[in-house]
Amino acid sequence: MGSSSVITPEDVLESLMNDGTIDALRLKIINQLKANEELKKTTIKMAEQSKVLNTPGAEKQTKRELFDALRQELETQVLEKASKSVWELILDNNGLGKEINHTVERVFCKLSGREPPLFLPPDANEKANDKEKEKVREKGKGKGKGKGKETAASDPHEKEKSNSASKKRSFSELNEQGEGEDHQVAAKSDEPPAVVPEEDSQVLKT
Numbered sequence: 089m090g091s092s093s094v095i096t097p098e099d100v101l102e103s104l105m106n107d108g109t110i111d112a113l114r115l116k117i118i119n120q121l122k123a124n125e126e127l128k129k130t131t132i133k134m135a136e137q138s139k140v141l142n143t144p145g146a147e148k149q150t151k152r153e154l155f156d157a158l159r160q161e162l163e164t165q166v167l168e169k170a171s172k173s174v175w176e177l178i179l180d181n182n183g184l185g186k187e188i189n190h191t192v193e194r195v196f197c198k199l200s201g202r203e204p205p206l207f208l209p210p211d212a213n214e215k216a217n218d219k220e221k222e223k224v225r226e227k228g229k230g231k232g233k234g235k236g237k238e239t240a241a242s243d244p245h246e247k248e249k250s251n252s253a254s255k256k257r258s259f260s261e262l263n264e265q266g267e268g269e270d271h272q273v274a275a276k277s278d279e280p281p282a283v284v285p286e287e288d289s290q291v292l293k294t
Contacts (some may be wrong), residue, residue, distance in 0.1 A: 093199045103195050112284060113191075120177055127173050134162050 104110050121127060140146060140157040149157075174288045177184045 095196055099199055100192060100195050103199060104191070109191060109195075113184075113188060117174055117177055120184065121170060121173060124173055127169060130169055131162075131166055134165060138162060 101110075135141065135158060138161050140154060140161055148155065177286060178188060179185050181189075193204055193206055196202075197206065
């Protein structure tokens with residue numbers, strides 16, 4: 089089949105049937121169903137609770153008769169449970185489902201002349217997105233640092249204003265301190281002289 093022709097699902101299925109892949113997958117599914125303990129327990133419980141086995145006189149029937157009666161009563165329910173389990177196997181991305189996906193993709197690529205993989209796995213897409221986000225963050229950090237340096241270098245007048253303001257504050261503080269000392273000296277000079285006791289005054293006179 090040429091690479092220029094359109095490959096349909098029927099073409100892929102036919103190829104899988106012809107090379108025995110479908111039979112191999114079917115056998116794997118059956119074996120996994122047989123090994124499904126939960127499905128076994130559910131089926132046994134349904135049989136034990138069935139009307140066939142709980143009807144008086146059931147013990148007198150042959151195995152063949154009981155089997156046919158159980159199949160009529162439980163076949164639909166058991167098949168629904170089994171079908172659900174089969175779909176869980178097929179859709180399992182880590183088990184048989186992954187194998188089926190790879191097999192179908194391989195056959196499609198073989199028929200269409202394309203190279204696998206046709207689609208990147210979700211993990212690969214997530215990793216690529218994370219790398220892109222990391223690059224954007226790094227660029228943003230670099231731009232932020234550059235802007236900070238530019239603003240600091242482009243505002244020399246602001247530095248001069250802050251320096252002059254600090255000088256003005258220091259001069260005013262010195263003036264206030266000087267005025268405070270002058271007031272203290274003036275206050276001391278205005279105080280009346282201390283009174284000398286009489287005994288001391290007599291001693292001074294002698």
